[in-house]
Amino acid sequence: MTSTTLVLRGVGVSPGRRAGVVARMPDPLPAPSTEPLPPGTDLAAAADRIGAAASVVHDALLAAASTARGEGAAVLAVTAEMAADPTLVDEARRRVVEQASTPQRAVWDAAAVVVDQLLALGGLFAERARDVDDVRDRVVATLTGAPMPGVPDPGEPFVLVARDLAPADTARLDPDLVLALVTEGGGPTSHTAILARALGIPAVVAVAGAGTLRDGDTVLVDGALGSVTPDPDEDAVARAGRTVRRAARLGAPGATADGMPVALLANVADPAGAAAAAAAGAEGVGLLRTEFRFLGRTVAPGVDEQVDAYRQVLAAFPGRKVVVRTLDAGADKPLPFVTAPDEPNPALGVRGLRTAWDHPQVLDDQLAAIARAAAVEDADVWVMAPMVATAEEARDFVERCAAHGLAQAGVMVEVPSAALRARDLLVHARFASIGTNDLTQYAMAADRELARLARLSTSWQPAVLDLVAATCAGGALRGRPVGVCGEAAADPALAPVLVGLGVSSLSMTPRALPDVAAVLATVTADRCRELADAALAADGAEAARDTVRAMLPVLEDLGL
Template sequence: MPASPSGRWSSSARRPPTPSDEAPTTDAAAASQQVRDTLKAVADGLTAKAAKADAHAKPILEAGAMMAGDPGLAGAIDTQLQSGKGITNAVSAAVDEYCAMFESLGGYMAERVTDLRDVRDRTVARLLGQPEPGVPSLTEPSVLAAVDLAPAETATLSVETCLGIITSAGGPTSHTAILAAQLGIPAIVQAVGILDVPFGTTVALDGGVGEIVIDPSGDEQQSLLDRKARREKALAAGSGKGMTKDGHPVQLLANIGTAADARKAAAQDVEGVGLFRSEFLFLDRDTAPTVDEQTATYTEVLKAFGDRKVVVRTLDAGADKPLAFADLGHEENPALGRRGIRLGAVRTDLLDDQLQALANAYQATNANLWVMAPMIATRQEAAWFAELVRAKGLPKVGVMIEVPAAALRSFDVLSEVDFASLGTNDLGQYTMAADRMQGELSELLNPWQPALLDIIAYACDGGAKTGHPVGVCGEAGGDPVLALVLAGLGVNSLSMAPSKVRAVRTALALHDYAQCQQMAAAARASVGPKEAREVVLSMADPVLADLL
């Protein structure tokens, strides 16, 4: 999505440096109290912002406040203070240790590193008597530059004043990048050297292709404006159900994480929910949510969508998303450990409570509810989960395919359930053995990797043979060019940030199903992700270039 070419450059405030000559701590108890008071002030500030924020930003700001109030973090700072470190260096060292731990855990916990660093920077600034760092007040439409943005900062932005975001760090599947997409703000990450561009420079960016133009000429600005007008015209023509030009159906669904997300998405032109990330109910708690608490949330989500399809993923936590009330102990390689359904097999009480809550919500609404399990690897796991779900009287049971083994044996797995959904983010990192949070490996994590497309094709083949639908709920589904390939591979539904639905709907409507199949074959035959995308674009309707 191109940003306005007239955007002025504005940089996010830099991290306050910790003094290299800071005096060592001699009174650890007094310093500890000062740190706790400061952390509380940071938490109170985020809570105050949350109280004034819209429904989308509110839970993100509240999560930052909870992190600032985490007693474990305060305890880690105490340890540093007791070793003699100066107060700001103690905060920094403790947070660095937490960040290293979260990054080693991977997944959702690794994505929270940016939030941790945001809490650190706000705390250090207050301890130094400086204003908290963060996004400046944008008084005119601007493009925002930063090393990275915490979700708490991103959530407060609006498309009226923030025309785009460019960061020198981060990854394309980071929570901040996904949040920017949900807000409809173009974002480019891993733009090395971008912070060297002087403040006030006029820039243009194209979030679809990751292109940045510094000091665009008048002709370049006009070209981008013309393209933006063509894009808006093309998008205005599309509405309703997703389908190819010749009527082959491809459901277009929304990814959500909270009841607030559900209310917002339900008001838009989507066919339902392809992924409700239920773990947000469980995070940052000392005890598991009760059946009644879960029932209330699920009922609210189901009511928001009426008779439209809602796919709920059961708790995806464990080794890479540790919960205080479900700690299974240390693991040498937690990203490949007891997470998702593997945790559910050990803590059957958590899974049983969640399924009971979903059954209660279904009975109260008679909604179009589909329930799926994460991290399924074998037919036996799929059969075990299906038996539990059906015993609760739930109508549709499915699995996430994010482990290559499940894709390669998709006929076996899908023989036990009613549907599957591909989590392309995790499926990509497991296929390529590349951490999705490691920005330096972004090329391996490109969803256009032919090897990943091969894996997806295997999964869809099992769906075709069993007659069971296979969807995509990873961020790959929101790319209007890749959506054509996915449809051609046999994917039946695409779930994405709601802001991306219009472009994907329009792209599908420009091409018939046979063209999508030809594009899929050409992409799989390519030698790399760049070549795969280029060959598909060369085969596509020229209007497609204006949708990116």
């Protein structure tokens, strides 16, 4: 019998089908009482409790970051630094001393001020408002002895349903316990989505009606189609349970069915992530995020320290390509030694390569460290700059790399200008790597964290695919390879479309490698081009995805 229950629709951000019992994130902590401290209270001592509680939260998050990997570790480290930010603590202390607020109420009200400021700034500043609320709740829980906010533990595998999920909570999800993730908020390239894909957890975000799901309900989550089916029938549950299990390790180099090679690489954020990627059989590293040595610091790390860190990554891939991205500071990764704290719109501000305009020594030190590490390891080291917008910037970066003996210098394509004029950038750059997350955000003018814009914030948008095609055309004209290292590369349905547009390498979270390889192995190069043409001809993202999926019945067979 087929269930007549209304299917809830959202945006699928991590593929896979799972059925399970719902466990909802606990309700947020209630607002503390506005009752002031009693007369005679030592206000200075009460205010001091706030700093102590913030330190406890900071240390706990840093400890969690030390045991996490990749993007999750970076997210936890950033959240920890927010707990240590004096802005929140100082404002809360002032409220205790001047207004006799209880420490917990003072933290609550101070956080509201910070959140309002971030929301007013908009863009990537607004994305951090959720993190402030998360830190607020953790500090208040520490002050009051309440249970620390976090993911429920019902004692068995479950489908996690939440209004929204703080990045720090997502980073610590256990994929052996969390069968799938459903949220009312978020978007396809939000931190929640990125971390869910990295963990291999099927996920659907921006689900209207997710609030109607209750603890104990059984649901079927399809992370590819973006659907959540309450009370699914037995046949649907059985089909979800029959999902084809592929090996966790990539067994052979990536290629289409007719033998056209497609390099399948890994996105890596630290040495532990490099080891995991090598164990997963990645053919190399298509994106080494170097921020792991810079986050949470007030000054840049020295050259010797960087050399040691890069060598640990390069050592995991002897004889294989490792593409190192230079520091991508700014926007959601502010660093006090290269970024300004008062930019009105950091997403359009001084970020990525632009930070070298005022702080060239930071980039020169990093290139020197990369060159030294490359000289003593056997990896094939390439280096690329983020946020390159003009041919002049590409030329200057390539020349700077050459001065350090780094011959394979390329550019990230993350802004439409770089895609549209790729033929000019690639006169100088030896390769291009498309960062589809930012390219989508800038092309569609859509905040990736805003649930109401989630359907715009997807690389299935034909306009975004046009920009990918333009980049590949520029690469073909100059004889330069073009890869994709954004989240789009991990989508098994979108991967053959990207290959059909002219992409020669795909870099992704290691967990996605077997799925992408399995799909590519079933389609010829000509079929990839047909899929790309069909996607480009569609009049919207949903139509493009549905058309391509209908042309790829293997996705259903593989449970993708």
